[in-house]
Amino acid sequence: AAMREAFVPEVVEDLLREMPPFEDRKQSALEIRLRENEGEDSAAFFKASRPSAAQRQRAAEAAAAREVENRNAIEEEAPPIPVSIEKENGVVHKPNPSSGGPLPVGIPKEVIPAMRKAFSNLCTSPSGVLFENALLQVGVKHEYVGAQGRISIFFGNLGKGPLKNFKAQIDDCDHLRVQKQGTDGLLDEEGCTVAVKTQAKLLVLVEVMAPFDDAPAMRVSFEAENGLRHEYPLRLPIVATSFMEPVTLEPGAFMQRWKSLEGQDRECQEVVKTASNASIDEDCMKRIRTIMTDGLKFGRCPGCDPTPWTVSGAATFRTGAKDVNGNNINVGCLVRVEANPQAGAFRVTTRTLHPLCSRAVKNVAVVSIKLA
Numbered sequence: 001a002a003m004r005e006a007f008v009p010e011v012v013e014d015l016l017r018e019m020p021p022f023e024d025r026k027q028s029a030l031e032i033r034l035r036e037n038e039g040e041d042s043a044a045f046f047k048a049s050r051p052s053a054a055q056r057q058r059a060a061e062a063a064a065a066r067e068v069e070n071r072n073a074i075e076e077e078a079p080p081i082p083v084s085i086e087k088e089n090g091v092v093h094k095p096n097p098s099s100g101g102p103l104p105v106g107i108p109k110e111v112i113p114a115m116r117k118a119f120s121n122l123c124t125s126p127s128g129v130l131f132e133n134a135l136l137q138v139g140v141k142h143e144y145v146g147a148q149g150r151i152s153i154f155f156g157n158l159g160k161g162p163l164k165n166f167k168a169q170i171d172d173c174d175h176l177r178v179q180k181q182g183t184d185g186l187l188d189e190e191g192c193t194v195a196v197k198t199q200a201k202l203l204v205l206v207e208v209m210a211p212f213d214d215a216p217a218m219r220v221s222f223e224a225e226n227g228l229r230h231e232y233p234l235r236l237p238i239v240a241t242s243f244m245e246p247v248t249l250e251p252g253a254f255m256q257r258w259k260s261l262e263g264q265d266r267e268c269q270e271v272v273k274t275a276s277n278a279s280i281d282e283d284c285m286k287r288i289r290t291i292m293t294d295g296l297k298f299g300r301c302p303g304c305d306p307t308p309w310t311v312s313g314a315a316t317f318r319t320g321a322k323d324v325n326g327n328n329i330n331v332g333c334l335v336r337v338e339a340n341p342q343a344g345a346f347r348v349t350t351r352t353l354h355p356l357c358s359r360a361v362k363n364v365a366v367v368s369i370k371l372a
Contacts, residue, residue: 161225
């Protein structure tokens with residue numbers, strides 16, 4: 001590393017390059033002396049003239065290096081693959097170098113902000129639209145009891161032609177047990193066909209086995225009427241707060257547990273600024289309390305909040321995992337949202353025994369407050 005810092009790259013490569021082996025016609029002084037004194041048929045001359053293991057290795061490495069250089073030179077001389085570009089609905093399609101066909105059409109940039117907002121809303125809402133463009137609408141309805149959830153996903157064809165080879169693939173997650181059942185072909189390699197103004201359906205049953213802070217990925221792909229392949233990477237709104245059960249604590253019990261969970265690994269905190277034209281008033285705090293109870297599924301803790309500008313809650317994160325005694329493993333969670341009307345900001349603090357739980361609850365709370 002020190003050598004590479006002291007010299008320019010070209011000099012370093014020259015220094016590190018292996019020395020080429022001797023040409024076959026060259027002989028060392030020892031070989032010449034043995035040949036003159038003992039003759040070329042002697043065992044001593046044969047042993048001295050035979051390349052050593054190190055020499056043979058250097059020769060092989062040098063030959064391999066020359067082969068790579070020759071192959072690179074051939075590739076550099078080859079003409080570049082011509083790139084034709086066509087545009088549809090604001091999306092640029094370039095040929096796929098491996099197949100010669102166009103790359104799949106992705107999600108247009110102008111749709112991404114609305115898609116992110118839709119995902120955030122669904123994290124705290126029982127149903128809604130996850131994604132929509134001119135061809136496809138993806139709707140989600142989900143409900144949870146303890147560590148288990150039932151998610152219904154609807155894929156509606158909004159276009160003017162059938163969507164062929166339609167497939168939905170959900171990535172496996174270590175923290176979730178998943179069962180899937182859908183329209184015939186939807187989960188298979190050949191896919192299914194979604195006719196105009198009809199839907200394909202997917203039912204997903206999940207059981208959470210461990211804390212997590214990332215939503216499962218789902219890829220939707222299909223072939224449109226014009227023959228172009230579309231592929232949309234989406235996220236399902238299955239988040240840690242989906243598996244919460246509200247808990248009501250008295251002020252003394254809440255503060256005792258709050259103090260017992262102090263520590264960097266157990267606490268997660270973030271300050272959220274409101275929009276420039278938004279003010280923090282009583283109506284705003286009412287929406288925050290609704291987010292706490294209905295969205296995050298936390299129980300209110302009466303008497304824990306010293307001012308009207310603070311909201312505190314408690315919940316239990318349920319899992320299907322068992323401990324050594326056969327009991328379900330659960331994680332207690334506490335959250336506190338403190339508003340500063342003068343600064344136009346909220347401070348969100350979460351405390352749990354598990355760092356992933358603390359971060360997951362904080363993330364969902366922050367996004368929900370931004371949308372309040």
